[in-house]
Amino acid sequence: MKKTLFLLTLSLLIISCNNKQEKQINNGLSSEEKIDSTKIKTLFNSALTQGKSYEWLRDLTQNIGGRLSGSKEAAQAVIWGEKLMKEVGLDSVWLQPVMVPHWIRGEKEIATYTTNGVQKNVAICALGFSVATPKTGVLAEVLEVKSLEDAEKLGDKMKGKIVFFNRPFDNTLINTFGAYGGCVDQRVQGAAVCGKFGAKGVIVRSMTNSVDDYPHTGTMTYNDLPKEKHIPAAAISSKSANILSKDLQTNPNLKFYFRQSCKTLPNAPSFNVVGEIKGTETPENIFVVGGHLDSWDLGEGAHDDGTGIVQSLEVAYLFKKNNIKPKNTIRIVFYMNEENGTRGAKKYAELAKFNKEKHIGGLESDAGGHTPRGFSIQANNSNTALVQSWKKLLSPYGLHDLDKGGSGADIAPLQAENVTLVGYRPDSQRYFDYHHTSRDTFDKVNKRELELGSASMASIVYLMDKYLYNNQIVKP
The missing domain is CATH 3.40.630.10 (Zn peptidases)
Structure with a gap:
């Protein structure tokens, strides 16, 4: 009897709550x-x-x-x-x-660099439409920049170097799509800007709010650059980007190596x-x-x-x-x-x-x-x-x-x-x-x-x- 009374009371309570919710929804309509x-x-x-x-x-x-x-x-x-x-x-x-x-991406990408005698592996992935590196990979000194404009200012100083775009999301923006839109240009246009000055490659901080070890791919373009100026472009994880940036402060001449085998069919x-x-x-x-x-x-x-x-x-x-x-x-x-x-x-x-x-x-x-x-x-x-x-x-x-x-x-x-x-x-x-x-x-x-x-x-x-x-x- 007690169980039946409880279930009846519970049912009435649910019906009452549903009716109250319905009235609230329809209020003023x-x-x-x-x-x-x-x-x-x-x-x-x-x-x-x-x-x-x-x-x-x-x-x-x-x-x-x-x-x-x-x-x-x-x-x-x-x-x-x-x-x-x-x-x-x-x-x-x-x-x-x-x-x-x-x-197609091809074989899994590889990236490393050595600083103070310690070799560090980097989480990396090729960007969509990027060309491959040579089969032996690319090894060069790194120039860190925060924007396409910063890269343009370097001009011929980029020749023979790997350009590292490291502009993070603006985490003060509540809408994270706004933060994405605020820095995705470096991923899309980075290789087009740096290729014309003879850079050997581009690496880009992943497009994310998080600091983790998962690289984010995405599309990129060479615009109207001639094919001989197309350079390999890849994203590195946000965690790797932070570590690389810090290591560049103490060892600005360190050399970064990466290899990727992607191609466009x-x-x-x-x-x-x-x-x-x-x-x-x-x-x-x-x-x-x-x-x-x-x-x-x-x-x-x-x-x-x-x-x-x-x-x-x-x-x-x-x-x-x-x-x-x-x-x-x-x-x-x-x-x-x-x-x-x-x-x-x-x-x-x-x-x-x-x-x-x-x-x-x-x-x-x-x-x-x-x-x-x-x-x-x-x-x-x-x-x-x-x-x-x-x-x-x-x-x-x-x-x-x-x-x-x-x-x-x-x-x-x-x-x-x-x-x-x-x-x-x-x-x-x-x-x-x-x-x-x-x-x-x-x-x-x-x-x-x-x-x-x-x-x-x-x-x-x-x-x-x-x-x-x-x-x-x-x-x-």
């Missing part, structure tokens, strides 16, 4: 907004109790792994993505051919994977939801961007699960080659223009699978204001940030005056612990955070489909 609020709550409930994204991600990362453009793993991921879209039951699924760069055939739910009223209007299927080769491409891929497809899954029939066509796109060329995004936009398709909006997830914080908005002023007016519907789920900003590299080519693009923005504090490293693996993704992201994305797509209908603002 119009009748139409209450309908929206109920629909959003349903999407979250479904994602958190019946979501598929986590197991999809497990399959992608554990059974395929890293998916660098042109690789056999990238080709396997295309087959995986097409099959999965069909299993979810999208109205149509197809592959969109695109030629992509094919760069001819372009390879690949595909974007595309599927859609046809709109019920204006199917010619298209909302794109997507992320990039490729990843760097060092890890499993879990946060970058496996999470974005599975969340994008889960938007469609949640719509179908809850019998939400969009007015406009919702198109899911797994883009190929975001990491080192954005060829997939460019091909998608090119074909959209050629086929005279009418895109009215887009959502991209390419910022990891951590706790949802909101969305960045790339739109005209009136549509930006409309999206920001949904804060009262989204904030109960932690989606407080609705600010103007970039949407994402893959949907950005669709930008136009009446196209509303948004980027999914989870918490960024841990993202650069894993970004472009061997640590970007499935076990670093939290199931609940991933599912909350899927529901967040589904919710804003629901609102965009309803209120940005036919490029006309429909007031609630």
Whole structure:
């Protein structure tokens, strides 16, 4: 009897708490907004109790792994993505051919230097599109700089030297993507700047807030330098960068050695994977939801961007699960080659223009699978204001940030005056612990955070489909 009474009391307490939460969420909403609020709550409930994204991600990362453009793993991921879209039951699924760069890393890179009679090993990895060192490697004195401008000032003093770019993240910036943007130019442009002055190589501090021994790869370019001036470029771990910088203070003439065997092969055939739910009223209007299927080769491409891929497809899954029939066509796109060329995004936009398709909006997830914080908005002023007016519907789920900003590299080519693009923005504090490293693996993704992201994305797509209908603002 006591047990029965306890369970009854507990049930009543749960019901009371749920009702109180429901009232708090719906407080101050119009009748139409209450309908929206109920629909959003349903999407979250479904994602958190019946979501598929986590197991999809497990399959992608554990059974395929890293998916660098042109690789056999990238080709396997295309087959995986097409099959999965069909299993979810999208109205149509197809592959969109695109030629992509094919760069390979080769043998594991090696780096060492000796100071005060002690040899030190350095955690290092080649940067994407870098040339190899000679087979015997590169050995030279090191010049440390903090910026591209510092390097330019050295001019011919760089000849025959290895230039060490050592500008760290600005850790006073709360948004770590801002810190990344503040120093990634040294990784991308360092070899182009130093190669023209005859440097023998470039090493770059890894792009991360953390001080650890995991080097971060990423793309780089030689711009229009002639091939004979292309020099090898690599990233060293942030911990190694700190130690090297300190050793250079006491032994400025130390010589650094590194060897890498990467190379660029001819372009390879690949595909974007595309599927859609046809709109019920204006199917010619298209909302794109997507992320990039490729990843760097060092890890499993879990946060970058496996999470974005599975969340994008889960938007469609949640719509179908809850019998939400969009007015406009919702198109899911797994883009190929975001990491080192954005060829997939460019091909998608090119074909959209050629086929005279009418895109009215887009959502991209390419910022990891951590706790949802909101969305960045790339739109005209009136549509930006409309999206920001949904804060009262989204904030109960932690989606407080609705600010103007970039949407994402893959949907950005669709930008136009009446196209509303948004980027999914989870918490960024841990993202650069894993970004472009061997640590970007499935076990670093939290199931609940991933599912909350899927529901967040589904919710804003629901609102965009309803209120940005036919490029006309429909007031609630």
